[in-house]
Amino acid sequence: MTKRLDLTRRQAEPQGLLDRLLHTPHLAYVVPRLQPELIHRVIQRCGLEDSSEFVALATPEQLERVFDLDLWRAVRPGQDEQFDADRFGVWLEVLAESGADVAARKLAEMDGGLVTAGFAQHLRVYDRAAVSRYTTTDGEEITEAVNRTDGLVCEVGGYLTVGMRTDSWEAIVAVLTSLAEDHHDCFERVMSGCRALSNSGFEIDGLHDLLDNGNQAMFDVAVDREQRRETRGYVAPAQARAFLEASRRLRFGPDMVPPVDPIARAHLRTVDPPTATDAYGAREQLPKGTRTLPIPDDHAESFATVVEVLRDAGIFAPQPRALLNAADTHTSRLQHIQAQMQFLLERDHIVSSQRNDEIAYLANTIAAGCTVQARPLSAEEAWDAATAVCNLGLENWPPHWLTAQELSAVARTGTALPDDFLLSHDLVTVFQVGWTVLHDNVVMHVAEQVIAILATLRCDDGEIQSGLDELRIELTRHWRAGAPWRAGDALDVITMLDMPAWAALAGLLNECPIMHAGLSAGRGSGTHAVSATDFEFISENSQIASVREFLRLLPSVLFG
Numbered sequence: 081m082t083k084r085l086d087l088t089r090r091q092a093e094p095q096g097l098l099d100r101l102l103h104t105p106h107l108a109y110v111v112p113r114l115q116p117e118l119i120h121r122v123i124q125r126c127g128l129e130d131s132s133e134f135v136a137l138a139t140p141e142q143l144e145r146v147f148d149l150d151l152w153r154a155v156r157p158g159q160d161e162q163f164d165a166d167r168f169g170v171w172l173e174v175l176a177e178s179g180a181d182v183a184a185r186k187l188a189e190m191d192g193g194l195v196t197a198g199f200a201q202h203l204r205v206y207d208r209a210a211v212s213r214y215t216t217t218d219g220e221e222i223t224e225a226v227n228r229t230d231g232l233v234c235e236v237g238g239y240l241t242v243g244m245r246t247d248s249w250e251a252i253v254a255v256l257t258s259l260a261e262d263h264h265d266c267f268e269r270v271m272s273g274c275r276a277l278s279n280s281g282f283e284i285d286g287l288h289d290l291l292d293n294g295n296q297a298m299f300d301v302a303v304d305r306e307q308r309r310e311t312r313g314y315v316a317p318a319q320a321r322a323f324l325e326a327s328r329r330l331r332f333g334p335d336m337v338p339p340v341d342p343i344a345r346a347h348l349r350t351v352d353p354p355t356a357t358d359a360y361g362a363r364e365q366l367p368k369g370t371r372t373l374p375i376p377d378d379h380a381e382s383f384a385t386v387v388e389v390l391r392d393a394g395i396f397a398p399q400p401r402a403l404l405n406a407a408d409t410h411t412s413r414l415q416h417i418q419a420q421m422q423f424l425l426e427r428d429h430i431v432s433s434q435r436n437d438e439i440a441y442l443a444n445t446i447a448a449g450c451t452v453q454a455r456p457l458s459a460e461e462a463w464d465a466a467t468a469v470c471n472l473g474l475e476n477w478p479p480h481w482l483t484a485q486e487l488s489a490v491a492r493t494g495t496a497l498p499d500d501f502l503l504s505h506d507l508v509t510v511f512q513v514g515w516t517v518l519h520d521n522v523v524m525h526v527a528e529q530v531i532a533i534l535a536t537l538r539c540d541d542g543e544i545q546s547g548l549d550e551l552r553i554e555l556t557r558h559w560r561a562g563a564p565w566r567a568g569d570a571l572d573v574i575t576m577l578d579m580p581a582w583a584a585l586a587g588l589l590n591e592c593p594i595m596h597a598g599l600s601a602g603r604g605s606g607t608h609a610v611s612a613t614d615f616e617f618i619s620e621n622s623q624i625a626s627v628r629e630f631l632r633l634l635p636s637v638l639f640g
Contacts, residue, residue: 106379173248203242241253328516413623477501518618568590
């Protein structure tokens with residue numbers, strides 16, 4: 081009974097959030113000044129259909145950026161995202177709830193390529209004369225080329241539209257009609273674009289392997305989106321995967337420190353300087369050319385009210401955990417990166433800002449190209465992971481990469497690295513050192529040891545033994561390819577032997593390995609059940625030593 085009441089409360093929270101927002105005075109003034117990311121989080125929390133009144137107050141510029149976040153889906157975390165045509169249809173329905181004219185006005189001010197590509201996923205467009213019934217010079221009657229029996233046919237502005245999906249059809253027709261009446265230029269661009277994409281296809285010739293018009297249009301829209309997002313710090317999944325894979329292959333040879341990774345360097349060069357925002361991601365979003373005026377007192381009070389409501393609801397993205405001011409009750413696992421960043425903050429604000437930009441890039445890269453426990457990382461988790469890997473990289477920085485001056489400072493202070501190390505070394509390369517250590521000394525080492533354990537131990541249960549043999553074969557194959565995490569599904573057989581041990585191994589055999597609480601099961605802790613969220617990122621060599629101790633005890637944990 082208690083669980084049911086709790087569930088009811090949680091389900092009521094989104095509606096309560098919307099009620100509080102919609103009853104805020106001057107909300108029409110406040111919403112256009114919110115970051116699009118905040119609007120998107122409200123939609124995620126409350127549902128798009130229920131948020132129609134709130135969404136209707138957003139500007140076309142905001143909606144365009146919300147579309148970049150909301151209209152694209154990846155089949156699996158870390159894979160390339162694809163345009164979600166069904167979601168576009170839902171958006172048209174939601175915008176049309178405030179009136180087809182309102183929806184048309186917003187679409188008319190948005191990127192034409194995106195709007196055209198969205199409509200083209202729902203309908204085919206023909207010139208009326210091209211598909212009409214006619215009689216040839218020989219007297220032959222040619223019937224109309226469009227089948228009207230299913231009802232998804234409509235004439236709008238001289239064009240014949242044929243629906244390819246039943247969902248959202250009424251909203252689509254209403255919005256197109258309003259575009260034809262009030263925004264003729266936009267209507268012509270959309271319809272002529274959809275008409276071009278409605279062609280039957282290519283003639284079979286030497287070029288038939290090229291993308292057809294529809295796929296080419298979606299490719300162009302995806303590229304435009306990636307370029308827009310790159311300037312705001314986002315990293316495309318393909319670029320993230322390429323960077324992370326290259327970072328696992330860093331070699332600590334006798335040569336000098338390698339140059340900054342070209343993928344990271346190119347991305348950091350394209351990111352725009354941050355706009356002026358407050359601590360909650362709200363900023364002025366007035367239309368271009370509008371003179372900025374002081375915020376009236378009553379509007380400022382409304383703005384503060386909305387900020388408070390969103391904060392209470394947990395809508396604001398968690399701020400990245402500070403690299404400074406570690407807890408006094410224990411020695412921080414991030415002591416190396418904390419000390420270095422503290423030094424930069426006190427000595428050189430420009431370099432400090434550059435290093436923060438670098439770690440933000442690394443966090444975005446992990447979020448875009450990696451998973452933890454077969455799911456995407458949250459913004460906070462990605463930041464924590466990047467920080468942890470950088471700390472590990474500082475701890476394992478090759479001594480022969482230090483300059484003579486740096487070696488002298490190390491000898492004088494007795495520290496592993498000079499205090500001003502990050503003044504002349506970027507965090508991207510530091511991260512790559514830590515990422516390589518994680519891959520070689522954790523992921524690959526754990527896989528190798530597990531393969532050896534499975535090769536020598538036998539289980540009386542035939543079904544379990546068969547699963548263990550399959551795991552050994554799969555793990556060996558992917559270990560040789562340098563990607564043991566791809567054998568994750570076969571690892572499930574370990575759950576029949578010891579659940580905490582399985583949780584620990586699943587965390588360690590990961591693209592971004594983690595220290596799960598189940599790892600303590602091999603050290604006589606008496607733990608029999610652990611939470612899926614009870615883990616930490618590996619940030620120091622002492623944790624890697626704990627992993628090796630866990631592996632030493634693993635045979636007795638699994639087979640007694």
